[in-house]
Amino acid sequence: EVQLVESGGGLVQPGGSLRLSCAASGFTFSSYEMNWVRQAPGKGLEWVSYISSSGSTIYYADSVKGRFTISRDNAKNSLYLQMNSLRAEDTAVYYCATDYYGSGYMDVWGKGTTVTVSS
Amino acid sequence: SSELTQDPAVSVALGQTVRITCQGDSLRSYYASWYQQKPGQAPVLVIYGKNNRPSGIPDRFSGSSSGNTASLTITGAQAEDEADYYCNSRDSSGNHPLFGGGTKLTVL
Numbered sequence: 001e002v003q004l005v006e007s008g009g010g011l012v013q014p015g016g017s018l019r020l021s022c023a024a025s026g027f028t029f030s031s032y033e034m035n036w037v038r039q040a041p042g043k044g045l046e047w048v049s050y051i052s053s054s055g056s057t058i059y060y061a062d063s064v065k066g067r068f069t070i071s072r073d074n075a076k077n078s079l080y081l082q083m084n085s086l087r088a089e090d091t092a093v094y095y096c097a098t099d100y101y102g103s104g105y106m107d108v109w110g111k112g113t114t115v116t117v118s119s
Numbered sequence: 120s121s122e123l124t125q126d127p128a129v130s131v132a133l134g135q136t137v138r139i140t141c142q143g144d145s146l147r148s149y150y151a152s153w154y155q156q157k158p159g160q161a162p163v164l165v166i167y168g169k170n171n172r173p174s175g176i177p178d179r180f181s182g183s184s185s186g187n188t189a190s191l192t193i194t195g196a197q198a199e200d201e202a203d204y205y206c207n208s209r210d211s212s213g214n215h216p217l218f219g220g221g222t223k224l225t226v227l
Contacts, residue, residue, distance in 0.1 A: 104154040
């Protein structure tokens with residue numbers, strides 16, 4: 001079964017850091033592009049970051065550029081999001097997602113991990 | 120900057136047809152996809168490309184596009200279709216996915 005499981009969320013103070021992980025199983029992780037998407041409480045979906053299958057191409061939303069770093073370890077079937085200089089507006093559920101079925105869109109999503117930035 | 124605009128809320132009577140729309144300049148260049156999200160759950164892709172449904176998505180869901188507007192149509196809406204629906208496309212660079220603000224569908 002194709003599965004993505006996020007972890008690493010929690011409560012952090014403004015200005016703090018957190019590292020999210022996304023564990024992939026049931027497919028050849030190293031062959032697939034990956035994304036992070038977030039959703040603030042009661043709000044819509046916001047794409048955060050993209051990484052190519054090899055890790056050579058990376059994109060960020062303007063809202064997180066310079067503060068967040070996406071990476072992957074294909075040997076460990078894992079995706080990461082290092083989040084620094086966190087702000088209250090970064091409070092959200094963070095999902096990892098991939099285009100597994102070749103739709104050209106994010107067609108497999110994890111259940112998400114919650115990040116709360118508050119003092 | 121690129122934007123995708125959706126009506127915040129739409130309602131439909133049980134068994135009737137409803138159309139949810141998404142407007143944005145990028146839709147002139149890129150197809151939209153549509154996601155269904157129920158409370159406390161991750162989004163689920165229901166339509167992608169010109170009008171394609173992933174495996175397991177009922178055929179009452181269909182998509183269309185004209186100019187800068189993409190539409191998701193549910194023909195014969197069911198109670199279980201009550202959810203938030205998000206359109207998704209690309210920004211003008213083509214590198215960044217873009218989501219609409221979402222439409223809350225109520226099935227009466």
